[in-house]
Amino acid sequence: MNKKKIRLRRSFSTRIKIAKKKKFRFVVNKTNLHIYANIINYNMKILVSSSSLESEVKLIIANYKKNFFNKKINFFISKLIGKRIAKKSLKIGIKKVAFDRSGFKYHGHIKLLAESARKAGLKF
Template sequence: MAHLTTTERRRAKVRRAVKAAANGRLRLSVHRSSKNIYAQVIDDVAGHTVAAASTLEEALKGSLKTGADVEAAKAVGKLVAERAKAAGVTQVVFDRGQYIYHGRVKALADAAREGGLEF
């Protein structure tokens, strides 16, 4: 078995905890880079993505100053919540990945809650 880096270990640890707590709910997964932020609602049982949003989309790109700030994260959170509700999803479990629940990750989560997702 290959040795995992610190971030890979942290990501796996969080993912294990999230899946254990999921109770059949779908997972709202967040990925952030230095320039953008991405969110997906994933059905782990079926193995497919139900809804997704990111700052790379044309609809968001024009209205945002940058894809790497709290305002962009709020816009993505609101959009992914809208799309998840349209797909019939209201309850999810939040997967922050290797990122601490702070700043952009927290802003995305709060916006998704305001958009109607429960977690």
């Protein structure tokens, strides 16, 4: 098995467990360039989303790019996306979610995003 198949197997089993509980899913996905976060209900409807492609996030990143190197900017973006998704979800009344990391290991960007969402008020 290659890395992608292993990650997809982990993500599939996690999604099955969350679907049985019928909770809101806090889904995180990342690529080499961007990071995405969504909150999805058990009917597979996206309620809240945030990503590094949003225009407001791009403006904030542009201000920090002059001062930081690439790795530090990416960690800053992960924290920012976590805070934004938590604020948006609390605004519509979602406080408890199940964390779906899409099979990614819980370290680095995924860990920073989750911790910043917890600090902003989400519970999982």
